[in-house]
Amino acid sequence: MGQTIVFIKDTGLEGDRTKDFYAAFLNLLRENSLEEKAQVVRVADIGIYNQGLVVKFPEKDVTYVKVGEEDLKEVVAKTVKEGKVIDRLLFKEEPKQLRIVLRNCGEIDPENIDEYIAKDGYRALAKVLKDYKPADVIEELKKSGLRGRGGAGFPTWLKWKLTHETQDTQKYMICNADEGDPGAYMDRGVLEGDPHSVLEGLIIAGYTIGASQGYFYVRAEYPLAVERVEKALKQAYDYGFLGKNILGSNFSFDIDIRLGAGAFVCGEETALIASIEGRRGTPRPRPPYPSVKGLWDKPTAINNVETLANIAPIILKGGDWYSSIGTEKSKGTKVFALTGKVKNSGLVEVPMGITLREIVFDIGGGMLSDKGIKAIQTGGPSGGVIPKEYLDTPVDYENLQKLGSIMGSGGMIVMDEDDCMVDIAKFYLGFCVDESCGKCVPCRIGGYQMLSVLNKITESQGQIEDLDKLKRIALAMQKASLCALGQTAANPVISTIRYFEEEYRDHIVNKKCRSHKCKHLLNYNVIQDRCKRCRVCVINCPVNAISGDKEKGFFVDPKTCVRCGKCFEVCKFNAIAKE
């Protein structure tokens, strides 16, 4: 025994040569009769990208990057044999991820409260109940600079202060876990991985604003999250973190779960309140804000899952510690659900101020295909696209807004050259049209009209005036819609026009979709030089649009063709052109 363990992985962009290096490494060990001394392990992913050959000694926490074949000899002679570190090759970069919200996710058993307590869980609650007045909690939060993680970024301390200051005998505290943006699942990750962290934040919030009743509003599409929150609630009641006289104090607090019935608009706070009250989930005009007149007309504070999961660490480590992380106006970390055409899709938690490029290439491992990155969509249907020219923008609330997108709840979808921006805009707008509650006219009719225009454009019927029409309706929706759903529904369209107007014009004027996504703008043709006259396309065409014979060759009749792409798929000789 006493073997040194060595991880090895080629992270170069030109093909993975891990196996070659592995063989070379083993040879070197053999030549030096060290094969007993080291255990070389090829790893699937070393968490470092585009740094050539990476050699890591996990027990020593030593990582070498850009190791050349010549360097390998030195690694074996010095580090394996003598245990010395080669400074020249060392990888000194700190990990890009910092986990505050996800601190326990993947670490503890989410269904066991003791494991949460072992990670200093409920210690913040005990500290607050013993030493803090509500005003002290608000002061600590003010120092921390924490802003709402649901999307709008309203300062949390201010929300709590307003609700705290409203005089009433009954107040409510709500956790908004109605996460609905396509491609976003940060809150699900937290609720399933560490429900007690959210619960603790919710109880502290209840104490601060002076509420005696709290609600978890979770969407019913998250059955596992609901199950784990239910278990967490039960355990918290058993231990006395909920109920009467919590931890021997005068503070009593109860929490119930309410399930959302599948309406996206119920993530909007006034619609959410209506839904809890048992009414149809539609928003109402604000003011009065919920902090004055919320659930059952009582003062109510509503916070997102991720916001609440930040509370306990802030109380334990202090607001100054939290505000030391992030940028001037956006403090702390943000969890993103990184998806789309990126290698490592998943949840990442990064300090504010990190660039989009770092997220996609240093954490996400780069693009999935060899197609280049085109844009990143953030903020879901309320957000916009950020083209690749702005990849070096530090991520925070203000910067993303300047670029015409928003931070949103944390969806981040990476798109490559195969994604058509008109199609993307159509998808997100279609989502909002589907989810519009129909209460106010601008959203209900404006959304539908914009979608019709987009449909026209993608179906080769677009006119150049349509661009102005889209902008005009978008403005009306932004100005006159009742809630954020309608006000922001046009954002994906506006931001794609802002950065990719050329592509819209291509659709309208040239009747071309350069990403080959909009099927009405596609034409399939047989490339005669490549065609082997095998007739596979003819046999597979569902509408018999391909005709001809072996002598003259085969042709696609554009009038009959339904652009299903079957011929393109089945041709073994790449003899079908799609343009």
Next chain:
Amino acid sequence: MAKIKPADLDRIKAAHQDDGKDWIKVGMSTCGIAAGADKVYEAFVEEIKKRNLDIQIKKCGCQGMCYSEPSVEVRVKGMPDVIYGKVDKEGVMKILDKHVCGNALVKDAIYELRTKR
């Protein structure tokens, strides 16, 4: 259960400190389960029982590495903690044969997660 007092937090924390025992953790959030984590978990339980191994099997949430689900973290004394990704039934056998019983890490299956907590 008796309501706990603030002082009990220390007691529970102490009782749950790492006791140096070996364990295997399977990520059992929606992403993991969708990729087959529940079957992997069952396979571990069954095999560990069959082989009568002294190793704990635990459940945990999502590490965030959804691209490599089902993911399994393994701690065996004398070896570095590692996360195996894309584990299937065959992977379960390899982890038990090599890592747990043979003091050798499984090749081409480790996914490193670089993060500060």
